[in-house]
Amino acid sequence: MSSIRQQALDCRDAAQVIATLGSEAKRALLRDMAAALEAQCAAVLVANARDMRQAAMNGVQGVMLDRLRLDETRVTGVANALREVAELPDPVGVVTRRETRPNGLSIERVRIPLGVIVMIYEARPNVTADAAALCLMAGNGVILRGGTEAIHSNTAIAGALRSALEAHGIPAAALTLVEDLRRETMIELLQLSDIVDLAIPRGGEGLIRFVAEHARVPVIKHYKGVCHLYVDRAADPALALDLLIDGKTTRPGVCNALETLLVHRDIAAAFLPAAAASLQQHGVQLRGCERSRALVPSMSAASEDDYAAEFLDLILAVRVIDDLDAAIEHIRRHGSDHTEVIATRDEGAAQRFVQALRCAVVMVNASSRFSDGGELGLGAEIGISTTRLHAYGPMGAESLTVERFVVRGEGQVRHPQSRT
Numbered sequence: 201m202s203s204i205r206q207q208a209l210d211c212r213d214a215a216q217v218i219a220t221l222g223s224e225a226k227r228a229l230l231r232d233m234a235a236a237l238e239a240q241c242a243a244v245l246v247a248n249a250r251d252m253r254q255a256a257m258n259g260v261q262g263v264m265l266d267r268l269r270l271d272e273t274r275v276t277g278v279a280n281a282l283r284e285v286a287e288l289p290d291p292v293g294v295v296t297r298r299e300t301r302p303n304g305l306s307i308e309r310v311r312i313p314l315g316v317i318v319m320i321y322e323a324r325p326n327v328t329a330d331a332a333a334l335c336l337m338a339g340n341g342v343i344l345r346g347g348t349e350a351i352h353s354n355t356a357i358a359g360a361l362r363s364a365l366e367a368h369g370i371p372a373a374a375l376t377l378v379e380d381l382r383r384e385t386m387i388e389l390l391q392l393s394d395i396v397d398l399a400i401p402r403g404g405e406g407l408i409r410f411v412a413e414h415a416r417v418p419v420i421k422h423y424k425g426v427c428h429l430y431v432d433r434a435a436d437p438a439l440a441l442d443l444l445i446d447g448k449t450t451r452p453g454v455c456n457a458l459e460t461l462l463v464h465r466d467i468a469a470a471f472l473p474a475a476a477a478s479l480q481q482h483g484v485q486l487r488g489c490e491r492s493r494a495l496v497p498s499m500s501a502a503s504e505d506d507y508a509a510e511f512l513d514l515i516l517a518v519r520v521i522d523d524l525d526a527a528i529e530h531i532r533r534h535g536s537d538h539t540e541v542i543a544t545r546d547e548g549a550a551q552r553f554v555q556a557l558r559c560a561v562v563m564v565n566a567s568s569r570f571s572d573g574g575e576l577g578l579g580a581e582i583g584i585s586t587t588r589l590h591a592y593g594p595m596g597a598e599s600l601t602v603e604r605f606v607v608r609g610e611g612q613v614r615h616p617q618s619r620t
Contacts (some may be wrong), residue, residue, distance in 0.1 A: 204385050207376050208343060208395040212316050214374035215341030218315045218597045223290035225368075230286035230333055233363040236280040241275045247356035248325065255349050261511060263453025267323045278329045284574070285333040290600040306608040311601040313339030315397035318389060319582065320345045320411055322403030322502055325353035331400075332361055332375050334582045338600035343396070345378040345386060347403070355379065369499075386558065390415040400595075404509070420591060421581035424510040425538040425567045430527040430553070432544035433466040439565060440543035441475055447541065447568040449482040453512045455584060456539055460507060460517040463529045465491070468520045472496060477519030478517065481508045488518035495520070507534045524549050528556045530532040535559060537586045539571035560586055560593035590612040 223227070237244070239429055248270040297309040311378035317340050319331040328344055335342035346354040358377040365372050378385065381500040390399055393416045402413040402422040412419050429447055431440045447458035465474055468491070475498040476486055486492075487502035499518065506517045507530070517531040521527050531540055549565045561571040561584075571594065574580025578596025585591045 202388060203380065204378065204389050205392060205395070206380070207373070208316065208389065208392050209459045210373035211343050211376045212395050213225065213339040214371035215313070215316050215339075217370055218341060218374050219292075219339040219354065221339070221370075223292075226290065226339075228280050229364060229368050229370070229491060230337065233285075233329075233361045234282035234332070235297035236360045236364045237275065237279045237282070237357065238355065240363075241272060242355040244275055244353065244360065245270060245272070245556055247604050250352045251325075251350050258349075260349065261378060261459040263357040263451075264323065267354070268325070270325060271352060274326070281326070281574070282329055282333045285337050288337065288416055288578070288597060290337065290599045296603055303612050304610060305612055308608075309603045310606050312604055313596070314600055314602055315547060316341045316343065316395060318343045318345065318396050318399040318417070320386065320403070320407065321403045322407055323349055325350045325357055327402060328354045328357045328377070329361060331582050332358075334595075334597050335600055337597040340397075340600055341374045341376070342555055343389065345376060345381070345389065348381050351379070351381065356576060358527065371464045386548070387414045390417060398600075400417060400583055419587070419591070420585045420589055420595070421585040421587045422455070423538070424536050425457070425584070426459050426462045426508060426510050426536040427456060427541070427571075428462055428527075428529070428531050428535060429440060429469060429541045429543065430456050430462040430521075430524075431464060431467065432524065432527075432542060432549050433464040434465075434546035434549060435467065435543040436545055436565075437467070437471050437474075438473065440563040441478060443541060443543055443565070443567050444524060445478060445482065448479065448516055450513070451515050454474070455510070455567075456556045456568050456569050457512070458516065458541070459509065459511055460519070460530075460534070462519050462521050464493075464524075464527075465478075465520050467520055468492075469495060471605065472518070474518070476518075482514070484516050485513045486516055486518055492518045493522035510536070514531060528553065531557060531559075534569055538584060539563065539568045541566070541568050552568065560584060 251560050291311050292310045295308050299307050317335050321327045349500050362372040392533040396417045399417050399419045401408045405424050408421050472495045486499040487506050488499040493499045502517050537559045540559045573594040581594045584594050
């Protein structure tokens with residue numbers, strides 16, 4: 201038996217222990233995980249410094265290096281995210297529907313854990329704790345497979361969390377960190393359809409495609425975030441500018457950052473030069489269409505590929521469009537079903553925008569940066585699903601459960617004439 205298969209089997213056995221824990225036991229476990237992480241902060245930072253040095257030597261820089269970096273404040277933030285998950289409603293055992301059939305059968309739909317969840321991710325060490333917390337709160341075992349660039353950070357964080365599991369008498373395999381980072385091992389893990397119940401890749405487009413192409417287990421994709429802001433002709437210019445600056449400049453390297461600005465032609469002459477000046481003060485490089493460049497001559501020319509790009513950097517594609525329908529058509533063509541934003545005081549235009557787009561999150565007069573599990577009340581998120589399966593959009597603990605039917609009767613049979 202291969203090592204990874206044995207690890208998965210051990211995780212499945214441990215998941216059955218987690219599934220039996222009551223709400224308060226899980227809450228206590230997560231709180232102690234947070235405390236253990238803070239207690240081992242120094243060791244985590246030493247491990248992270250090692251990863252940072254190696255990443256810098258490999259040419260990683262800018263926002264990608266920032267994703268990897270930990271400090272005391274960020275470790276505290278990760279620990280607090282664990283505590284936030286501990287305070288969330290427990291989704292396991294929740295009855296979502298109850299009815300009595302004419303034949304007297306009582307029918308309930310009840311949430312239960314998925315089982316074993318594989319999380320495959322890159323760069324961000326905080327995902328190690330976030331994914332563990334959400335999976336455990338939902339009664340699941342979790343297998344974590346991070347990237348090479350964060351292996352020491354992930355190992356230190358997982359070690360702290362596993363110490364809390366052991367202190368609670370729970371098999372440490374409930375939180376399994378894969379340390380064999382060969383692609384062959386990842387492929388084998390993704391093909392354990394008799395053990396693994398769900399795989400969630402979180403990272404670049406290449407990683408997600410690789411997982412989807414090799415998996416024999418169900419996959420929920422956290423695909424790229426090509427997020428648009430459409431500034432309607434009825435927009436409040438000051439409000440629209442605030443949404444633009446917040447969405448593009450606060451953390452350009454995250455998936456809910458804006459990548460494209462669409463401006464209605466009727467307000468482009470007034471809005472776009474002022475917006476461009478503000479963006480350029482924040483160091484944003486603009487790439488625009490001919491009409492955009494006529495209004496902002498310093499803007500570079502945009503290629504068609506730029507409108508489908510997830511830059512994850514201080515780069516923004518810009519287009520002046522004719523009307524709301526043209527904005528919707530552009531988003532349908534170039535978007536990634538992640539998050540779309542409209543700035544408008546016209547309720548009819550807002551409703552048309554909401555109804556016409558099928559993206560996971562749609563915002564009306566609110567920043568794209570709110571497309572986040574914590575901001576939407578889920579606590580830490582395990583990802584933002586752009587796959588229309590049982591979960592779509594930011595995924596919290598509830599998204600890591602499924603509904604099953606529980607039927608209670610008093611001896612009813614479907615064919616009474618079959619009785620002897």
